[in-house]
Amino acid sequence: MxxxxxxxxxxxxHVLCRSADLAPGAATRLRLLSRDVEVARNAAGTVSARLLDGEAVATREAYGHVFACLGTPAAPLFDIAEFAEDDRRLATCGAVRVRASGLRLVENFLDMAHFPFVHTDLLGVEERPExxxxxxxxxxxxDEVWATNCRFWQPRAAASSAEGQMSEYLYRVAGPFAVMLYKTCPADPSRFDVIGLLIRPAEPDLSYAYAFVLVLDxxxxxTAIVHFQQTIFLQDRIVLENQRPRLLPLAPNAETPTRADMSSVAYRRWLKEKGVRYGTVEGLAGHGEAEGVP
Amino acid sequence: MRGGWCPIGLSQDLPAGIAAPVILDGRELVAWRTGEGVLRLFEDRCPHRGMRLSFGFVRGDALVCLYHGWRWGADGGCRAIPAHPELTPPKSLVVPRFAVREAGGLVWAALGDGPDDPPPETPADVRPLATLAIDLPADVVSAALGAGEERLVEKEEAGFALLLAIQPVDARRSSLHVLLRGADASPLAALDAAEALRMRIEREGAPA
Structure with a gap:
């Protein structure tokens, strides 16, 4: 199948759901990669999942979320070392449904240039767009994509910020649908806050985004931390649902990147090298009909 | 009619400084007017990352993309890329433009280069009323109105002389831009008549 x-x-x-959303003895059906998956937790707390037509699939529980692999895992689940530091707080934001390719969501997450225009007066100001x-x-x-030495002026970089700062960022693409960033922590400039976006691609052009924050705050x-992240993400959703096409084009001439889009260019090249087609314009023929694609 | 003039709206609904989405023959377009009132029709898609430009905003004589603030001039050329304030955008960086004209309170567009002939004339004594959405393809609406191949048809309805401009939106939908003839007629009562006409077209034109 x-x-x-x-x-x-x-x-x-790929992320399936939050750990907290699956109580002992509970089971739920979710869509992943155009398949129906049933995920369950037994009375002892162990998680399992299977395709609805029977086959069991590999699962892992980590970082406050449940993950699944529909094939044979090519590698262990990506490591996020900061989860071992016990002075950090984890806040998981839950699922946000977005009518767009999950690959578009990753690219939006990697992008600093939109801060002044989409997250005006939070993550950027129009006067300092460079x-x-x-x-x-x-x-x-x-097998990851990294952007390092990223800097951007931010008026309110996090829920805990009182004033503006020149934020330093590291971006990390840990999987085709998994991305995180490490960002100057307002409370302790020697360490980084971690913000992740785990995406469950339900269909090529339909995604569920699970954001988490692992902060020193x-x-x-x-509630304040989750609200801040939700405010940011709902601003992004307006953009994400109105990009055309909804699927990500991998052809170099389909869109017009500039130097600020180097991370997006590298991400697309990496996807192409790996042969990723799900959620791309090029994969359209292979995955049935997707809405809104010219 | 593809390639000919098609009505896409009423001039009064597109004031200066506004950008609005338009769908014509299934194509997503954005109609916008500069602060000085110059009307333009662009593809509704920023060449940078595909964002619909109708979500953007007009600043002076430029249409600014919501996503990254790229500024597009009335000629379709890119004026500025905020992420790179020192950069002069290359001349080749353009949004596709379409022909657009105004006549008698109606806005007309053409998907091709634009016909040599001007769009149809409207009588001098018309007032714009409203745009009505119809859940039927334009050819069904045209047939119901007896419009033939014409995009503009005059129709007597409940004692009002209505001028109707038919816009093909996509394979399932159309828009009817309604104007009223005669200086004495009441616009509100005429709007009720136009609404009744719309409902009759939808009822009669709906597939059995």
Whole structure:
């Protein structure tokens, strides 16, 4: 049933749901990669999942979420080392449904240039829109895309910020549908806050986004942290649902990147090298009809 | 009619400084007017990352994309890329433009280069009323109104002389731009008549 999926997507780990949303003894049906998956937790707390037509699929529980792999896992679930630091707080934001390719969501997450216009007076101001040059690399040993030395002026960088700061960012694409950033922590400039976006691609042009925040912030309430992230993401959703086409084009001439889009360019190149087609314009023929694609 | 003039709206609904989405023959377009009132019709898609430009805003003589603030001039050329304030955008960076004209309170567009002939004339004594959405393809609406190949047809309805401009939206939908003839007629009562006409077309034209 999963043979038509390309290995780069079939054999990768994808988020299914939040851990907290699956109580002992509970089961729920979810859509993943155009398949119905049933995920359950037994009385002892162990999570399992299967395709609705019977086949069991591999699962992992980590980082406050449940993950699944529909094929044979090509690698262990990506490591987020900061989860081992016990002075951090985890806030999970839950699912947000977005009518767009999950790959578009990753690209939006990697993008600093939109801060002044989409997250005006929160993550950027129109008076300071410049994206200074940053570094980008595809790390072959871990098969990840990294953007480093990223800097951007932010009036209110996090729920805990009182004033503006020149934020420093590191971006990390850990899987085709998994992305995170490490960002200057307003409470402790020697360490980074971690913000992640885990995407469950339900259909090529329909996604569920699970954001989490792993921060050094003793002052803000969990509600305040989650509200801040939800405000940001709902602003992004307006853009994401109105990009045309809804699927991500991998052809270099389909859109017009500039130097600020180096991370998006590297991400598309990496997807192409890996043979990712799900959620791309190029994969349209292979995955049935997708709405809104010219 | 493809390639000919098609009505896409009433001039009064497109004031200066406004950008509005238009769908014509299934194509997503944005109609916008500069602060000085110059009307333009662009593809509703920023070439940078595909964002619909109708979500953007007009600043002076430019249409600004909501996503990254790229500024597009009335000639379709890119004026500025805020992420790179020092950069002069290349001349080749343009949004596709379409022909647009105004006549007698109606806005007309053509998807091709634009016909040599001007759009149809409207009588001098018309007032714009409203645009009505119809859940039927334009050819069904045209047939119901006895419009033939014409995009503009005059119709007597409940004692009002209505001028109706038919816009093909996509394979299932159309818009009817309604104007009223005669200086003495009541616009509100005429609007009721136009609404009754719309409902009759939808009822009669609906597939059995």
């Amino acid at each position: 999963t043979r038509d999926l390309e290995p780069a997507v079939r054999d990768a780990w 994206v200074p040059r940053y570094d980008i690399e595809i790390r072959r040993d871990v 003793e002052a803000s309430s969990e």
